[in-house]
Amino acid sequence: MVRNNMTEPTIDIRFYLNGIAFNRNAPASWTLLRFLRDALGYTGTKCGCEVGECGACTVIVDGQPVNACLILTPQIDGANIWTIEGVAAAGANELHPIQKAFLECDAAHCGFCSPGMIMSTIALFLKNSNPDDAQIKQALAGNLCRCTGYIQIIDAVRKAASKITENDLQKFVS
DSSP states (O other): OOBOTTOOBEEEEEEEETTEEEEEEEETTOBHHHIIIIISOOTTSOOSOSSSSSOTTEEEETTEEEEGGGOBGGGGTTOEEEOGGGTSOTTOSSOOHHHHHHHHTTOOSSOSSHHHHHHHHHHHHHHOSSOOHHHHHHHHTTOOOSSSOSHHHHHHHHHHHHHOOHHHHGGGTO
16 A cells, blocks of 8 residues: 555555546545545536435446445445446437436436436346336435425436337446
């Protein structure tokens, strides 16, 4: 372990972020949330409660939805991580079908919870691309929203499920 100028222990980590290989030195005490936002500039992952209650910082790590505020940087060594920035195709001027459904159903009022909700929806579809309402509610249970009352979000997930293809999800499992 090396130490940075603040004498905070750091660690070398290798990981994939949105399909891109990274090899970085990171403070061992930082959360994945802080690392994404402060070190890498990926600010789409939102900082809400910082105790794993709100879901605003939900990302996908090795195919599973996780609260980035609860994961320390040493835990991502060797991981495959997806954030909201990686959802739409790189360089494309078109949104992912899940993002489109959220807009079409007015499921993104202030937008603060939307990245976490979308990442949780992707994680749900990786397990079940045709969920019923109970499964949708269970998958989104860790994500809080102050604006929509959740009806539009559930509608958006239903709409996305009707349009999603295996190809739309393939990159999240590789």
